[in-house]
Ligand SMILES: O=C(O)CCC(=O)C(=O)O
């Protein structure tokens with residue numbers, strides 16, 4: 001099984017140090033992404049509408065987001081998830097060593113955005129007591145995604161301003177990482193079902 005190269009780790013660390021985000025095309029191979037997509041599809045009966053907000057004030061708000069999710073621990077585990085989690089653990093070790101990020105744990109869910117679904121502009125919030133989301137990581141699973149399919153991740157690069165922003169095409173194998181507390185972002189609507197794995201590294205509060 002291929003694992004992401006030291007080069008990929010290096011570029012992510014450089015991006016995070018320089019500007020707080022990194023886009024890594026081909027972080028996973030097409031075969032790895034396609035295994036994960038198959039595992040996501042076969043877990044569809046365990047997906048539920050995603051909620052927003054902190055523990056306690058948590059609820060489903062379809063005006064804010066309209067994707068469905070399944071936490072990785074709730075899906076039958078498979079080789080795709082195992083390889084993905086191993087890759088993320090390698091990334092965690094590298095970033096802790098190179099940037100002293102103090103990343104402790106990683107939680108991730110499959111997400112599925114049906115045609116027309118979206119996630120309005122938001123900041124990846126604090127999540128429950130004792131854990132602080134430090135680094136957001138989104139891995140895309142759909143091959144042959146074109147700009148015309150929509151569904152870009154729009155990352156706002158300057159606080160709550162409208163511009164500048166960067167649009168990321170959700171192509172299979174691409175990993176986006178960004179500092180959770182720094183970048184507001186949104187998911188634009190698409191004309192295809194859009195599948196991904198979204199996760200967060202947390203550190204101490
Ligand atoms: O799927 C994406 O591109 C981003 C998802 C997201 O922002 C989230 O789940 O918090």
Ligand SMILES: [Fe+2]
Nearest residue numbers: 122123124185
């Ligand atoms: Fe987010």
